[in-house]
């Protein structure tokens with residue numbers, strides 16, 4: 038048999054048999070006879086997986102026919118079981134000497150020495166085994182192995198069509214029609230219910246056997262060329278915003294799309310008589326089977342990339358290379374992707390995206406930042422989710438418990454429908470309070486501001502009734518950009534933010550880069566302790582040109598209006614003064630070039646390094662305002678990494694030392710008449726916010742979604758009574774004061 042004519046002829050004959058109007062079992066019987074003849078083998082048998090992880094002999098040419106439907110092997114038992122379990126071919130010139138060899142007398146297979154078994158795979162899962170045997174010792178040629186694998190793919194198609202065995206009996210996860218529950222990490226809270234949309238749609242291969250091989254070869258080559266060009270274009274796109282991990286993935290794709298081994302295998306599969314689509318799937322089957330066996334995470338990752346690439350290639354073959362962003366989407370879309378760039382998410386119609394699920398991702402990934410800005414519930418790091426989800430599946434995203442439900446039962450859907458209705462009611466109640474001032478029962482007025490970082494955040498001010506933006510994290514724009522933003526782009530952005538704020542206060546924080554906030558276009562710095570490293574104001578004071586560039590943009594954007602700016606991670610007053618000096622120099626420049634200056638410039642600082650609190654008198658006489666960053670302050674106060682989940686509940690902000698420390702700060706600022714805000718995450722949690730008010734804070738900045746719940750808490754509390762209650766707490770030695778504070782809230786009927 039020649040390298041290609043054999044399988045081609047075989048496939049041609051198989052197609053004829055598939056077209057015959059006969060029962061499935063007869064079809065299978067004919068196929069094994071055909072394969073045996075074509076491969077000059079004395080035996081050809083098909084085993085299929087049955088319930089109980091048993092492989093049942095379904096058809097044979099050459100073995101005892103009486104053994105059909107009688108002989109069964111466990112997964113992993115015998116050579117057949119080995120092939121099935123490991124999902125890889127075994128080519129054995131001397132099968133009886135193989136350690137897995139198991140003799141089944143009823144089959145009458147004793148005279149056969151050599152054996153070639155290949156798994157029958159679909160979607161990387163094993164459905165059965167196809168095997169040929171010969172009396173003589175022979176090593177089957179590579180092309181014979183290929184041919185048998187190709188044929189097994191056609192058999193797989195027959196199996197999943199349900200003609201031979203009841204589909205429900207086959208491997209559990211094969212048909213994606215059962216409920217599935219995944220658990221991951223919540224990157225943006227919220228609950229959503231809707232229909233699955235795959236960011237990169239899958240293509241179902243309908244036609245397996247080629248009519249015209251030359252044409253299939255041409256189609257494959259054209260699709261590969263298109264795929265490469267598309268990847269190059271994505272990487273080169275100046276205007277598209279590709280960041281961090283997305284760029285890495287694309288770089289890997291580019292490398293793999295030029296991988297000679299991969300292309301060679303695709304071409305061979307086409308030459309053996311498959312359509313171009315089926316050839317891609319055939320190679321993808323191998324990749325997936327290897328992926329399931331692989332335990333080394335790095336190799337798995339690589340195989341995953343190949344799998345993704347195969348999906349992309351299939352889409353090019355089907356003439357559907359785009360993502361789903363511009364398709365007609367359901368109004369309750371839950372988007373699924375392996376990973377995604379921020380710009381890709383922004384490409385979708387926001388009003389239709391109710392949730393986002395990523396197989397990978399991290400809380401600091403840029404897509405997570407954008408999802409939070411858009412308030413889209415997002416769960417990431419759900420392993421294997423893309424293997425389980427099918428387009429149009431019902432989906433529930435529970436960002437509170439970090440759970441994902443695919444195809445949930447009616448009962449679970451009802452539970453969540455109820456939950457969603459309650460949430461909607463609560464949201465409506467918060468919305469109704471939008472214009473109501475946040476005043477405590479005893480008349481204390483609290484300013485509620487919101488945190489933001491992108492232009493898409495700004496409309497939340499109107500929606501939530503926030504009195505301004507207490508923290509605008511300017512680094513986010515730099516992080517999601519593909520290249521260093523140009524001065525004019527920055528000016529335009531800051532101007533749009535100020536326009537959107539419509540006269541309300543916006544506090545711009547200058548670049549807080551370094552640590553976990555890395556620019557995709559800057560060389561990452563190797564540091565032993567990045568959180569304590571060359572970051573934020575330290576970096577920008579050492580690179581004053583960068584800080585001045587940003588200040589220049591802010592001054593230009595705020596022409597004739599008020600400008601509030603502050604510096605991150607200041608550890609000593611001298612640092613603050615040095616940074617302020619740069620602002621003065623830029624103001625001098627504005628005067629020199631006769632540019633209209635802002636009406637008023639207020640320069641403040643974040644207080645998030647404990648050392649700065651030991652210079653409060655000096656600080657408060659040189660800063661126009663201060664903003665306590667409790668996220669970093671907490672991490673440095675307790676020497677406890679804010680990103681380490683193992684330490685999440687180790688220390689409590691609501692503890693005597695932390696609250697005592699915060700009280701010193703707020704008391705000093707008030708005594709000096711310097712405005713003080715707290716803008717860390719704690720400000721957005723009702724119980725913590727209540728405590729902050731008890732400490733004396735009257736200005737809090739938080740995520741937009743927290744404004745409603747915090748305001749509701751405020752209007753129900755009495756600040757004076759709480760302060761009196763807390764007076765006795767600071768000196769205690771408890772690990773946490775959370776319970777006492779919660780008790781206070783319960784007794785006073787405060788909604789925390």
Ligand code: PEP
Pocket residue numbers: 508510549645665666667668669670716717718
């Ligand atoms: C903080 O540290 O509390 C803060 C608000 O800044 P970021 O979370 O951006 O570090």
Ligand code: MG
Pocket residue numbers: 605645666668669
């Ligand atoms: Mg900080």
